[in-house]
Amino acid sequence: GAGVSQSPSNKVTEKGKDVELRCDPISGHTALYWYRQSLGQGLEFLIYFQGNSAPDKSGLPSDRFSAERTGGSVSTLTIQRTQQEDSAVYLCASSLGGSVSGNTIYFGEGSWLTVV
């Protein structure tokens, strides 16, 4: 597709269940980012992939959160044993390269997660 694609667009899950959120970046983009957007909290960086380098996981809030990127393209963000505080919009973004000064970061529409 022309833009960053995320699925599901909406997910309601029960507390304690695991969820997987998928991101298809723009074709050819080597950099991929996950952010979390909570009400009134702005955007919180979660994880960053650049090419074949080891991902920057410094933003993951707990060990219940993990992400992988297969074949340098599609990425999956997994949240295990979900908690109510995990309810948020999870945004994926991609860019042609890793330099934020020289490359525009394109965002997907997000996956809205509600934990009940």
Next chain:
Amino acid sequence: AQSVTQLGSHVSVSEGALVLLRCNYSSSVPPYLFWYVQYPNQGLQLLLKYTTGATLVKGINGFEAEFKKSETSFHLTKPSAHMSDAAEYFCAVSYSGGGADGLTFGKGTHLIIQP
């Protein structure tokens, strides 16, 4: 640590009036600065960015922002508001110039346009 402060979680202006959304950053080194807009149920879209060079940056939809080092500010303006400008606006800053680990967002300002 880098930080971004957006003054006012909500800003309301009349259609046709000046739009001013404030953004201040903390830094001891020159930053890269960005404004993003998020329309309802959509992802973020880059409005404009400052990296180097001219401090007055023009973006899409008639928006512009000026980098003022002495004030550590990067306020977003538009001379005449349009109803379609109603959205959430995010200021962001990066110092590393490389990778999303250096991109820090403010908490956002919700722009309301009164008819």
